[in-house]
Amino acid sequence: MRQEIEASSCLDIVSFAEAYGMPELLEEANDFILRNFWEVSSTAKFQDLPAEKLLDFLRCDGLCVPSELAVFRAVISWIEADPEERLGQAGLLMAAVRFPLMTFREFREVRAINLRMECFGNKEVELYGSALKEFGFSLPKTEDHCRVRRPKDALVLVGGDQLNPDMGQRIPSRELWFANSLRSGTGLVKQIEWRRLGEMPDKPKFRHGVAAMDGRLYVFGGCYFYTKDDMMKSVYSYDPVQDSWKRLADMQEFRSNFSVVAHEGCFYAIGGDKKLNTNVDSVEKYNPNTDSWSFVQPLDQALSGYAVSVVDGGIFISGGFNCKYVCLVSMFLYHPERGTTYLADMAHDRAQHCMDALRGHLYVTGGVCNLRKFYTDQQACEVYNPVTDSWTAFASLPVPHVGAASAVLEEKIYILGGYCQDDYSESGLVHRFDPSTQRWENMGRLPGAVTDIRACLLRLPHHQT
Template sequence: KLKYNKITEEYNKLSTQQHSAKLFCCDFTYYISDNSNNFDLMMEVHQFNVKSLEQTCFDVLKDHLCTENCIGLWQFTKVWYIPILFQLKYEAFHFICENFEEVSLCVEFLQLEEQELADILGQDGLTVTQESTVYQSVLRWINHMPEERQGAISTLLPKVRLGLMDKSYITDNVLNNDVVKTNPESHLLVSDTLKVMSQPSLLCSESGINNTLFCHRLPNAVLLMFRFFSKTIEAFDYRTNSWITVHTHPSLEDSMTHLFFYSTVFLGRCFYIVGSGLRMSDPSNKVWRFNLVTHTWQEMSPMQESRYLMSVTVLKGCIYAMGGFRDDDGTSRRTAERYQPNINQWTFIASMNEERIRASCTTLNNKIYICGGWSNYRVLNTAEYYNPDTNQWTLITPMGTPRYRLGVVAYMGHIFAVGGSDGSRDLRSAEAYDPVTNTWYDVPEMVHRHSYFDIAVMNKKIFVVSCSTRNRIVECYDYTTNTWSVVFSGMDYNDCVRCCVISGLPNMAEYCSPHKPIIPRTQV
């Protein structure tokens, strides 16, 4: 509805000489409500040269991107050479790859051209739980028009990472498949893959076998960790459960070496450091941005107020900073502000109902939820949400346990509050909030107690990272099993950490484990 209102605003600004554009507004609003695939309307508004209306329509298309229409939108953006559609083309293609398992079951998937499907399947960043899913999608696409598409198996099968499948699956489901058997080129490819599985040394020989068949695909996202004291940036690859050092202290700006107790967010290919301080009486309003593509630092416009140990999050392309320590008397704040990267400017929003430091926040359903924290020498169990459309904060049912230094994330449509301290000890407990019923319920306890940890959602799991007690520990929660498990543990020196999840970068390989062939499994 808000998008319709925005289109109506642009409609009312148009002059009578732009009657055709006015008609477009009505047609475009009907298109959104009808959810059809008539993307030609975007071409019409471009011809009217009404930039504000064009941007609004772009935003609407992007917001309505889903598994059922992403392929049609991607195909549409490839046809028209409109500058504003270049980013939409990237967004749609990234959405296809990141949600491939669901997209491959939709009707639009069966309408792809052969080369379009090959381009998708060949992406290192294609997100699939099992490589057999990619193979099955190829068969589904071919069987939709078998007489016309059987020959495409020679183009599509090399895009499937056969070497990542079980040998028994290849023998039973690929080698003996009728489409594969009737295509000599594809049958040879499968036979060669099975040979390598039996003799891994062939990968290093001059056999001519495509090593890509045995390479893991890149993860769709990685966990980026910034350490307070060592000033190193490291990335956690969940597919290999390994860490990669990305950036180290010597290359940081000299003026940044004092930063402690800051907050971090990921937005638009950049890693933001917001606020900092060495002690209660020395908070900072400075903001730094690290470009994850160019590996360069840049100081951005400062916040309106100096603060640190505040809570930060991203909502619809803007950064929000809430609470934190004051700069005059060391007490906590309830003020909040918003950063718009397109104009590099911070502005105040409505203040929270509570003063909060060391609280934690997240976003869900176009709202910001902030929970717990410390205020006036007491640990808080209160929680509230911010609605950017009304610029209002609303208190919700308090948590069952007072917590500060906790982790809060949106997960499976609920708000999870994990760990933290009740003022006397670190907590293993966790609880979750259902926004529909406005109630909290208990979640299984973590394996460990964590101090100065951070939390994020990645690969449909909650990840908790800490570098305390001379150990680096990563544990995750999986809703399918309703359990926590440790996925990484190793000796390390104590440090405070901040984390965020990064995705969609053109150079994602730099933040992942080395992209090399794995040792084939030889068991049948």
């Protein structure tokens, strides 16, 4: 029955486990409901949930929802399923909705829904007044009054390095961390709870390549320190179910300051540095089925510090350093057999930046740009539309993020760590961009290494989260 737990069946499994005294199954089914509450609330079975059971879920800190507005909407849908019987219980259920966690924009919807509910029968509905009091004047009972969301996919950080303030030396990292939960608190305070996942085998890594495929994490090449002979071509895979690492076939080139992209069941290691201040144009393909590497069509110029992402089956590459280490404005489509097709240039030159695919568009953020014979921080951001081959500006980063990691989680873009080029300070901050609000949010600090880290999404087993 554990294998049958899904949004449409989990409430029936809860009832079964309660009826037959199966506490472990009950705990797992209840946990599934909390983690997937928004999907469960849209099922027909949710409308038959007893008020007492619904209240238990609403009061739980671990209720996973995209925002507190989703909790409010779920309660409204439950009431609207039988308004004559359920309006009398609305006040008690609404008291479990944590209105102080809403934004003002979200709270306007509370008012609109409340007005619509007043049309049900002749019963008086005074939810808005009590909600307004909660939203504007209530204080949390404890400092931990919040919602804790545990996303289905874990945001995993791999390697990187940081400055040891006591020793004045840089410390490369072997560590892996993952975002176990996202916490939303009163006053729009948001924070990520990080947990340590383990360590990579062999040497520490930064400026390496990371990708995920078929539930496994793959780590490629990179540097273990800063001299010309400290680059690697080793490859490892991590199985989160077995919590084990496996050494795979080495790449054919030493590579650092590069990226690896998963495409049509294979991995592609693209360009990068093969020794200090020497870019390469080669691209090699890894086949997981045969554990082997082969060279494919090279880039039309040597390139490192670029950003790469896949949209609609196409491999897009933006910016980066050319062979003279000048930051580029280029954007091109790369094909392993046909090579490079240039597209519209970005508005701003950049390297050591991030690019993430979201809703069919490519969001480019951060990095450095040219400043005469030097570099400076590039905080301007822009988004590419592959259909129109055009760029549009969006909200600039609140702080510099050079050599940062990035990922898309639950339709939001996360920029993680990096440093400031102008003074080489390391903030270790995490910022999140929401395309629906066009705003950046501060999500707290990283737990370990902060520069030249890599990130990806990975589904972790239940016992690790």
